[in-house]
Amino acid sequence: MDPYLAGAYLTIDLGAIVANYKYLAAQSQTAECAAVVKADAYGLGMEKVATALAKAGCRRFFVALPAEGLTLRRLLPDVSINVLNGLMPGAEALYLSERLTPVLNSYEEIVKWAELCRARGPHPSMLHLETGIHRLGLQQSDIEKINRDLGALDGLEVTYLMSHLACADIEDHTKNQAQLDEFERLKAMLPDALSHLPCSVANSSAIFLGPEFQMDLMRPGIALYGGNPVPKLKNPMQPVARLQGKILQVHDVDREMTVGYGATHRMIENGRIATVSVGYADGYLRSLGNTGFCGIGEFRVPVVGRVSMDMITIDVTAIPQELSQRGSLVDLIGGSVDLDEIAKKAGTISYEMLTSLGSRYNRHYEEAEN
Numbered sequence: 001m002d003p004y005l006a007g008a009y010l011t012i013d014l015g016a017i018v019a020n021y022k023y024l025a026a027q028s029q030t031a032e033c034a035a036v037v038k039a040d041a042y043g044l045g046m047e048k049v050a051t052a053l054a055k056a057g058c059r060r061f062f063v064a065l066p067a068e069g070l071t072l073r074r075l076l077p078d079v080s081i082n083v084l085n086g087l088m089p090g091a092e093a094l095y096l097s098e099r100l101t102p103v104l105n106s107y108e109e110i111v112k113w114a115e116l117c118r119a120r121g122p123h124p125s126m127l128h129l130e131t132g133i134h135r136l137g138l139q140q141s142d143i144e145k146i147n148r149d150l151g152a153l154d155g156l157e158v159t160y161l162m163s164h165l166a167c168a169d170i171e172d173h174t175k176n177q178a179q180l181d182e183f184e185r186l187k188a189m190l191p192d193a194l195s196h197l198p199c200s201v202a203n204s205s206a207i208f209l210g211p212e213f214q215m216d217l218m219r220p221g222i223a224l225y226g227g228n229p230v231p232k233l234k235n236p237m238q239p240v241a242r243l244q245g246k247i248l249q250v251h252d253v254d255r256e257m258t259v260g261y262g263a264t265h266r267m268i269e270n271g272r273i274a275t276v277s278v279g280y281a282d283g284y285l286r287s288l289g290n291t292g293f294c295g296i297g298e299f300r301v302p303v304v305g306r307v308s309m310d311m312i313t314i315d316v317t318a319i320p321q322e323l324s325q326r327g328s329l330v331d332l333i334g335g336s337v338d339l340d341e342i343a344k345k346a347g348t349i350s351y352e353m354l355t356s357l358g359s360r361y362n363r364h365y366e367e368a369e370n
């Protein structure tokens with residue numbers, strides 16, 4: 001969308017994504033570093049992001065859905081594309097024709113994939129062991145079924161055993177070690193051919209839990225996009241996304257008045273209210289009403305009143321007029337507005353802020369230098 005047609009600018013720094021990838025990869029001497037680009041690379045645009053990462057040397061990508069895998073395959077003919085949500089019914093043939101690697105999450109999926117590979121030739125898969133998050137993955141009962149009928153595995157090619165942690169962002173949570181122990185226990189129950197494969201459990205946060213979590217393959221998502229993988233410490237990642245809204249109008253307040261739907265904010269003193277052209281339809285979460293803040297230069301200004309569909313109102317009383325007039329830009333995410341901090345204000349996490357970003361922006365990509 002042309003800049004003058006849009007209410008807000010979204011700038012995505014591909015150089016920062018590449019720098020973040022290199023920083024994460026450098027956390028291990030031995031593990032390979034993949035990139036998770038599901039949900040349109042966390043809202044930042046899978047095509048641009050994956051292309052930049054592939055140029056920077058990333059050879060393995062994770063998506064959630066076969067549809068995402070298909071889009072990525074059109075773009076990157078040679079990389080490994082792994083589908084986290086498993087072998088989805090009806091899409092099996094597509095995994096083979098597009099060379100998508102399913103993350104097999106159940107006994108049924110394993111049997112189905114082995115059958116297909118016997119008929120159409122081998123193709124890699126990953127096995128997901130369920131170790132404590134209870135979303136997807138093989139449980140002990142699945143492994144028992146496998147062991148009862150090893151013939152069903154004929155033709156199966158597995159590249160990695162993987163699992164996913166529930167509490168990796170809480171460094172000292174006992175569940176982290178408990179999940180590693182469960183991973184080892186389940187692994188030991190697998191038939192010989194499968195129990196010595198390379199392993200992967202680390203999302204962004206788990207990369208910072210040490211080598212026993214990094215294993216052979218790391219799978220960061222949010223940290224690539226600037227989210228803080230170590231919430232208790234200063235964010236080691238470079239910011240990636242900057243969202244700036246335009247001031248549409250400024251109101252001088254010279255008598256008591258209320259602002260926005262529901263009349264939830266009352267101006268008592270004289271002051272100035274600016275209306276900014278971004279709203280919940282753009283992913284500026286409604287929970288930020290009367291709670292959020294924006295940045296204008298070095299200044300921080302409060303969101304006052306409710307977030308509307310296409311607008312927010314901010315109190316610019318304390319800001320120099322030349323910085324807060326019609327057409328001035330206001331930082332909503334990035335600049336002086338930290339992604340994790342504003343997400344917290346919204347009652348959510350950086351992941352949801354980014355994946356909520358809307359389509360009515362003027363999007364601009366700063367290219368990475370390679």
Ligand SMILES: *Cc1c(COP(=O)(O)O)cnc(C)c1O
Pocket residue numbers: 036038084163164202203204205219220221222223
């Ligand atoms: C989304 C996801 C990741 C990436 O997680 P981040 O916390 O964003 O680093 C890794 N592994 C699995 C299985 C996922 O679903």
